[in-house]
Amino acid sequence: MNFYSLNKQAPNVSFKDAVIKGIAPDRGLYFPESITPLPASFFENIESLSNVEIAFEAIKQFVSEEIPEDKLKAILATVLDFDFPVVEIDENTGTLELFHGPTMAFKDVGARFMANCLGYFSEGENKEVTVLVATSGDTGGAVANGFLGVKGINVVILYPSGKVSDIQERQLTTLGKNITALEVDGTFDDCQNMVKTAFLDNDLLSQMQLTSANSINVARWLPQLFYFLFAYKEARSKGKGKEIIFSVPSGNFGNICAGMMAQKLGMPVKQFVAATNVNDTVPQFMKTQEYNPKPSTATISNAMDVGDPSNFIRIRHLFKDNFENLSKNLSSYSFTDEETKKAMIQIYNNSNYAADPHGAVGYLGLKKYQEKEADTYGIFLETAHPVKFLDIVEDTIGKKIEIPAQITKVMDKEKVSIKIETYNELKDYLLAN
Numbered sequence: 021m022n023f024y025s026l027n028k029q030a031p032n033v034s035f036k037d038a039v040i041k042g043i044a045p046d047r048g049l050y051f052p053e054s055i056t057p058l059p060a061s062f063f064e065n066i067e068s069l070s071n072v073e074i075a076f077e078a079i080k081q082f083v084s085e086e087i088p089e090d091k092l093k094a095i096l097a098t099v100l101d102f103d104f105p106v107v108e109i110d111e112n113t114g115t116l117e118l119f120h121g122p123t124m125a126f127k128d129v130g131a132r133f134m135a136n137c138l139g140y141f142s143e144g145e146n147k148e149v150t151v152l153v154a155t156s157g158d159t160g161g162a163v164a165n166g167f168l169g170v171k172g173i174n175v176v177i178l179y180p181s182g183k184v185s186d187i188q189e190r191q192l193t194t195l196g197k198n199i200t201a202l203e204v205d206g207t208f209d210d211c212q213n214m215v216k217t218a219f220l221d222n223d224l225l226s227q228m229q230l231t232s233a234n235s236i237n238v239a240r241w242l243p244q245l246f247y248f249l250f251a252y253k254e255a256r257s258k259g260k261g262k263e264i265i266f267s268v269p270s271g272n273f274g275n276i277c278a279g280m281m282a283q284k285l286g287m288p289v290k291q292f293v294a295a296t297n298v299n300d301t302v303p304q305f306m307k308t309q310e311y312n313p314k315p316s317t318a319t320i321s322n323a324m325d326v327g328d329p330s331n332f333i334r335i336r337h338l339f340k341d342n343f344e345n346l347s348k349n350l351s352s353y354s355f356t357d358e359e360t361k362k363a364m365i366q367i368y369n370n371s372n373y374a375a376d377p378h379g380a381v382g383y384l385g386l387k388k389y390q391e392k393e394a395d396t397y398g399i400f401l402e403t404a405h406p407v408k409f410l411d412i413v414e415d416t417i418g419k420k421i422e423i424p425a426q427i428t429k430v431m432d433k434e435k436v437s438i439k440i441e442t443y444n445e446l447k448d449y450l451l452a453n
């Protein structure tokens with residue numbers, strides 16, 4: 021399958037080139053040339069398929085010819101070697117737990133899939149690839165973990181100093197080997213802008229093969245559609261035939277956009293809810309039809325502190341830039357930290373479930389939508405384990421969270437980072453290494 025640039029000023033490329041380039045030379049995001057729905061029987065019989073079989077059927081049209089089928093199956097088996105349970109919250113609500121992977125946030129699947137694809141593509145090549153990635157929290161750890169030790173690939177992670185949680189910081193600064201953490205004196209948007217600038221910098225591009233591991237990269241973005249299919253498989257029995265709503269706590273809007281790809285593949289969904297914190301560029305757009313990006317504001321759901329969500333353009337494109345069509349499929353609401361904490365308490369008191377702040381924002385979005393559409397089965401995505409936001413969760417619900425093995429492993433390792441303030445410092449670092 022080929023991919024085109026949403027800016028339409030760059031040539032179409034293969035899956036392999038889209039993964040290696042990350043973003044098109046005209047700065048556009050890559051988008052698949054076609055999306056062929058899966059047969060109705062796939063959804064009718066989904067309960068009889070394993071996760072790897074589901075994932076294989078869903079992704080193969082996008083990667084075919086670049087990765088042989090048996091290799092693709094092997095990659096998927098490695099990537100999907102943990103559970104994705106839907107846990108009941110109340111009669112009409114389940115939460116899809118996406119945090120059972122090695123770094124305990126949902127980005128593990130995308131990061132591992134991309135690392136495996138890139139590892140496969142760079143076998144036998146003598147040119148090294150440098151993966152440059154900005155993180156608002158969880159991407160860094162997932163990418164570091166997914167790419168650790170992958171031959172021919174160096175990873176450089178930019179994160180905003182003091183704006184990620186202690187555990188998140190340890191996950192991305194303690195691995196060493198082919199992973200380097202740059203600690204930026206600034207916000208996530210500053211990090212993301214530096215990465216974007218680097219991709220346009222000919223001094224760099226002439227010297228090295230740079231790619232991005234943010235959800236702009238198709239190999240990070242597309243595998244996220246698996247989650248929705250896995251959840252659909254479980255919800256068919258749990259929801260007792262009611263129409264399904266997905267509420268997705270959203271920052272860069274890659275995850276929800278992948279969910280919409282699952283819908284394009286034929287998965288029945290009544291509505292998507294994009295739940296945000298006070299970084300409400302999209303909820304505002306859904307009210308006013310005006311897209312006004314703004315600087316991000318720090319919140320307790322920091323992985324969603326994004327003022328200019330990069331994947332929203334893919335969502336608009338999926339609905340052919342037709343607002344009416346889009347709003348039939350997407351509702352979007354924003355919530356304050358105060359509301360988020362109240363929701364965490366409510367979920368804990370009513371259902372004895374400890375949600376992390378991101379999941380709680382998803383829960384709020386779902387409940388808001390269900391105020392007018394009560395007779396539905398809603399699934400909110402639990403995108404991170406509560407332990408990743410330990411202080412906030414423990415202080416808010418007044419309960420100690422047990423620390424899982426994946427996390428205790430990094431707790432006593434030493435942080436190693438390089439502090440930078442400006443783009444030129446990033447550039448100097450890349451040219452020198």
Ligand SMILES: *Cc1c(COP(=O)(O)O)cnc(C)c1O
Pocket residue numbers: 125126127157158159235269270271272273274275276323324378403404
């Ligand atoms: C990255 C992240 C999000 C936001 O996902 P997007 O795909 O950027 O919208 C939400 N929650 C957690 C815990 C995350 O790490």
